Amino acid sequence: MALRETQHSAETDLFRQELANLINLRHPLVQLAQKIDWQSCEQRFGGLYKAGIGRPGHPIRLMVALQLLKHTSNLSDEEVVAVWVENPYWQHFCGEQYFRHDLPIDPSLMTGFRKRIGEPGCEFILGLTVQAGLATKTVVKTSLAVVNVDTTVQDKAVAFPTDARLLHKARVALVRQARKLGINLRQSYERVGQAAFVRSQRYAHARQMNRAKAQNRKLRTYLGRVIRDIERKTQSDDTRTGRMDKLLEIAARIHSQPRRRSEGDPPKLYSVHAPEVECIAKGKIHKQYEFGVKVGIVSTSKESFVVGAKSLSGNPYDGHTLQACIEQAERVSGFKAKEAYTDRGYRGHGCNSGTLKVWIAGAKRGVTAAIHRKLKRRNAVEPVIGHMKSDGRLARNFLKGIEGDAMNALLCGAGHNMRKILKKLRLLCAQWGITLRQLLSAASAYAIRARPAVP
Structure with a gap:
């Protein structure tokens, strides 16, 4: 019976149109799908599955692409799978040959895949977007050596803990x-x-x-x-x-636990289902306290491309987090950072990297004109954080545990990079259309001028 169904599907495929013949091949998602190294995903995550045991796994490209699409469009696991059925460009991006009318996976498998790859796998996915940014020229290699660093709070999905x-x-x-x-x-x-x-x-x-x-x-x-x-x-x-x-x-x-914690008391709990939640005061007037985890964001100074998103449990001092954030950014991008620009909250950072020069806002000694311009550019990391919260999923984390905090921060960075790459490809596509129309109009005008006069 199974063989008969397989033959029937193979026969009907002869009369079906492939997705490549139905969609616009100049669409940004189609162009981006050609720039991502899907083979490296197979090599990295293929060892997490074992043949002959249990139900056969879904294609790794499909699982990785769904994670990217989820954080690009700020959707939940259920929503991204539902939209996938209706969007042929998403299906082509995930490696489908023909249009499918059924769900690609059960939404719960998105959680299972994240647990399987863990924080190192999410770092690898963020690195994929960095490599795609280099391939599409959204970011250049020289920009990866000059970064801006700042911290924010990734709120957990908990109610205000009275x-x-x-x-x-x-x-x-x-x-x-x-x-x-x-x-x-x-x-x-x-x-x-x-x-x-x-x-x-x-x-x-x-x-x-x-x-x-x-x-x-x-x-x-x-x-x-x-x-x-x-x-x-x-x-x-x-x-x-x-x-x-x-x-x-x-x-x-x-x-x-007492209402006010004193010295020597154990850390207070602010949630029953998420005991890892911390109370963090960032000095904001409109929100005095935030309940979640501190996250260090590392972005390039020129293009504001995210190369690091480090979850920092324990509410550490900002300056003590710089070393870990820079090390993660170097693992993700594959390039050594030479200059890091931070705000005054990083004074006394103690970063021991020999090749890295840290510049703190307000520095006066040894500041050249080029460094002064980069210091002014340091504020560019703030809108990056804002876009990751408003357009991405950094504002409210629904993933469980400390590992869920780390994975969500990294995937939010990957979603931010995807949006920047798609914007770049969309502009290129528009420029190609304008150039083509100009060439056609010029050819038409030349043909009119070259037409012989009617006697």
Whole structure:
């Protein structure tokens, strides 16, 4: 039966138009597909799959191209697969020969592929866009030696972590997991816990803080009772799992952590499902605190092409992150950085690279006219970060864990580079059209002048 279906599809392909005959071959995506080294993707990621075990894997070019298209267009895993079915240019970019009317993969396989390649694989994908930028002349080799460096915050997909919300969410997560494991709790506090949470939010909004604190004490009491009930009923059997142990640890920390952290206290938790979230203050007036992870962005000074996006867990001082960001940029681009331009937050960076010269904004000694122009150009990294947040997916990270923070930052950089390359190719295509029209009009005018006069 399988052989018959294969023969039928092969016969029907004889009467189908190939995508190359249906689309405009001067389209930017078609031009870009010819510039990306897909063979290197097969060599890099082919070793992650083993033949003869499990279901056959999907083409590696398809999986890599879907990741690039997702971050180029700022789409979710479900959306990029749905749009792929409707867009013949996307299908051609992913290596399809004929137009397909079904989903290429299940959207959940996008997550599986990211987990399989990890942070090093995402660095490789970012390097692919750098090589494509060199091939399309969107960026030149000499520009890779002069970079701008800055840090930003990649927000996590979490709600604003008030004490009432954390206590309520921890209790809800524990009750849900206990029910999955068949643990019969003495009381779940669903009704009174939800009511106390709602009242706490309303009292806080009305600035009735004493009443809000009273509801918070209730929520803390409910959470403590659920924690102790689960511990009593799981300490003597094998019902407790790794997931339950982790939830109990998180809930106990949320239950005991003070409102204001003092020296010597463990780090505060700001989310139940994402305990790696950090509270970062960047000095912004409109947003005093951001909850996520710090990311170091490295872009070329001339073309603002991203060559590095380093996730920096632990909220380190900006100056202490310069060495790691430059090393990642050199791995991605394959070129040594000679000059790095930063803001004053990088004073005391301690970067030990012998070939790298770091220039900090406001420097006066040894500043030539060329260096002064590059120092003024240092601000160009700010709109790069803005575009990665507004046009890409850097503003809100939905990937899980510390590794998800690192992968999302790198893929956001790859999406930014893809948008710049496509813009360059779009301008070239428009210039070719203008030049062609000018040549045709000139040929037409010459033909009219060369036409013999009618007697």
